[in-house]
Amino acid sequence: MALKRCKYSYWPVYTLVSLCLCGVQSAIAQTSGNITSLVKQIPVGVDVSSIPNWNTVYNNFQPALPIGDPNRSPDPPFNFVIAEAWAGIHPTPGGDSPNAILQSISTNITLRAAYCELNFNDGSPLAPNTSQTGYWQVQQAISNIGDQLGTISFLAIAVENDANLVNANKTPGSHTLSKPEKIERIFQAVQAANQAGLMPIIYTSRDDWASVTDSNTYLGGNAQIPLWDIDGSTGTTIDTIDISLDFDVTPTSITPWVGYGGWTQRQGRQYALTVGNPTNAAAIAAGADFDSFSSFPIAGQYVPPTAVDITQQVAVNLGRLVYVRSTGLWYQRVTLTAHPGTSNVGPISLVLDGLTSAALFDESGNRVNTFTKNVAPLNSPYINVDIGDYVFEPQAPPQPSVVLQFNARPNYTHIRVLGGIGQR
Amino acid sequence: MRRRTSMNAGHTICYLTIMIAGFLLAWASICNAQLYNVAIDTSSLDGLGTYYVEFQVTAGSAPFGDSQATISNFNLTGGTLGAILPPTQGNVAGSLPGTLILTDGPAIFGPIADFAQAFSVTNTTSNLSFGLQLAASTVNTPIPDGFTFMILDGSQVPLPTTGPTGVEFVSADFTSTTPIPQVYGTASNSPVIIPTPNLTTSTAVPESNAICLLGSLSLSIIRLLIRRRDILKQR
Numbered sequence: 001m002a003l004k005r006c007k008y009s010y011w012p013v014y015t016l017v018s019l020c021l022c023g024v025q026s027a028i029a030q031t032s033g034n035i036t037s038l039v040k041q042i043p044v045g046v047d048v049s050s051i052p053n054w055n056t057v058y059n060n061f062q063p064a065l066p067i068g069d070p071n072r073s074p075d076p077p078f079n080f081v082i083a084e085a086w087a088g089i090h091p092t093p094g095g096d097s098p099n100a101i102l103q104s105i106s107t108n109i110t111l112r113a114a115y116c117e118l119n120f121n122d123g124s125p126l127a128p129n130t131s132q133t134g135y136w137q138v139q140q141a142i143s144n145i146g147d148q149l150g151t152i153s154f155l156a157i158a159v160e161n162d163a164n165l166v167n168a169n170k171t172p173g174s175h176t177l178s179k180p181e182k183i184e185r186i187f188q189a190v191q192a193a194n195q196a197g198l199m200p201i202i203y204t205s206r207d208d209w210a211s212v213t214d215s216n217t218y219l220g221g222n223a224q225i226p227l228w229d230i231d232g233s234t235g236t237t238i239d240t241i242d243i244s245l246d247f248d249v250t251p252t253s254i255t256p257w258v259g260y261g262g263w264t265q266r267q268g269r270q271y272a273l274t275v276g277n278p279t280n281a282a283a284i285a286a287g288a289d290f291d292s293f294s295s296f297p298i299a300g301q302y303v304p305p306t307a308v309d310i311t312q313q314v315a316v317n318l319g320r321l322v323y324v325r326s327t328g329l330w331y332q333r334v335t336l337t338a339h340p341g342t343s344n345v346g347p348i349s350l351v352l353d354g355l356t357s358a359a360l361f362d363e364s365g366n367r368v369n370t371f372t373k374n375v376a377p378l379n380s381p382y383i384n385v386d387i388g389d390y391v392f393e394p395q396a397p398p399q400p401s402v403v404l405q406f407n408a409r410p411n412y413t414h415i416r417v418l419g420g421i422g423q424r
Numbered sequence: 425m426r427r428r429t430s431m432n433a434g435h436t437i438c439y440l441t442i443m444i445a446g447f448l449l450a451w452a453s454i455c456n457a458q459l460y461n462v463a464i465d466t467s468s469l470d471g472l473g474t475y476y477v478e479f480q481v482t483a484g485s486a487p488f489g490d491s492q493a494t495i496s497n498f499n500l501t502g503g504t505l506g507a508i509l510p511p512t513q514g515n516v517a518g519s520l521p522g523t524l525i526l527t528d529g530p531a532i533f534g535p536i537a538d539f540a541q542a543f544s545v546t547n548t549t550s551n552l553s554f555g556l557q558l559a560a561s562t563v564n565t566p567i568p569d570g571f572t573f574m575i576l577d578g579s580q581v582p583l584p585t586t587g588p589t590g591v592e593f594v595s596a597d598f599t600s601t602t603p604i605p606q607v608y609g610t611a612s613n614s615p616v617i618i619p620t621p622n623l624t625t626s627t628a629v630p631e632s633n634a635i636c637l638l639g640s641l642s643l644s645i646i647r648l649l650i651r652r653r654d655i656l657k658q659r
Contacts, residue, residue: 050532072435216624227592236587266614316566318484318566318567318568319568319570319588319597320481320482320484320567320568320569320571320572320595320596320597320598321482321483321484321567321570322480322496322570322571322591322592322595323480323536323538324574324582325538325540325576325580326480326576326579326582329592331589331591332567333588333589401588402591403588403590409535409536411441415566
């Protein structure tokens, strides 16, 4: 815990409010002169990739302050952009790839980030009839970001109780995820972001988090994963009050923000999705959001946590080898059983040390390209094991297992089990 | 000098005798394995062309050559056996429908014994059956030796099953010297439906067991005779 605090203390703490709605500013101005004053000193930002023809919108977007105002930000008028890198079902609905968007954004923009919206229904047609794990979905996001990965400060993991992501559009034959399985999927996504060296932030609302995770408190509490909070309300009044609260303006009527899911503070805030008036209707329709961030790390300087070696707390049962002529592959089922009395946070990974005679493939037949880079021995391939929950404890059969595939008879010398959201 | 040579020869014979006796005792253990009868309803394959039965024994961790599967009494009703599907790999002895013996070594044979043969079904009441004996002289860890029986389609792709690796109708991990086979039917994504094979045990004691024990006894007697001769020479 102390280490995490130390890690966060390295971050240069910026206060950044990103506004994309002139109408919101009007509303704020009516509420408090102090807030208006604050808004004058802040840049404007936008979720670029959810806007079709975002470049046109970007260029024509009216900055918060008129040209010539001494408090207006230098061109471009934005100082925060976040690109949608994975939309749960599709790569990006906006048209331009997040890679192209991030490439074309001015370097004057201080904070650039990306987000990965999780599906909980295996609904993407890109991988039908497979478990679209948190790892897989983050990998889609990372792939879409491409060579711009090193320029972003964080990867937001969006957890929303959207019918399109939770129930509808299920791949035929896929099973409905239980709540523990949904939580495991979020943990997988957080781990995958850490593995890629990207700081994970959870983007959710109080209601969404409760619906999807039963208000799980591990990520917000023990793990101290930052929260980018969506205001769950849709009215203008409470949003305005939140802004008043966050920027230390204290009208007597405000209600303090109450934490949830283990979070006692919010690094990021998104105030309204539906606030509007005729002047900003177009921007709202285009998907622009109104966000602020209290602090964030400089891109490339995030230090991920490290996974925990739990090998001694798990019985690893190696099955026999089977050779299949048609594929030329060797198959082996490995089953994990938690020792009595143990409880370890997932996700869980199986590491094969000393594997030199063969390459490892996952259950979908894809060559495994994840290797240990933080927990020695390094450069050992590892494969993730679905345990059906975010904690691995003794449970009734069947025990979690995975079928390993090799392109030659394997000769690995040692097997390890790693757990937690940290880097392997 | 002469006496020393005699002693060395005696030692060599002694060691050889121990090794052979050990091998035969291990072999006796294998011969003493439980006989399982496997029956598979293959009626759903009627008129669908060529399929293959595939028997496989794989070596896990060292040593090799210590586990064996014996297939006997192979019988296919309502169908015909076709040609052997090459390559037959490793230490495989015998042929179908006779007795087939697959052993996971020794090393010179490689770590896999694999045998496949074509068959086709021409009757809606077809049934495939065989006797199966599994035995090992040692249990290998951490990766056990294994026995797997698969059915391949005409493209030599295993029919998907509910087995541990998704391809086996009958399988066993050699986690004991006398492993018990497990049976599985086709999975929901299989193009044909084959129910879980029927597995029964037989009370018959294989006659080869007696031969093995007799061999061990004979070697012991030979060893005793040699020792007696050496003692007489020394006098």
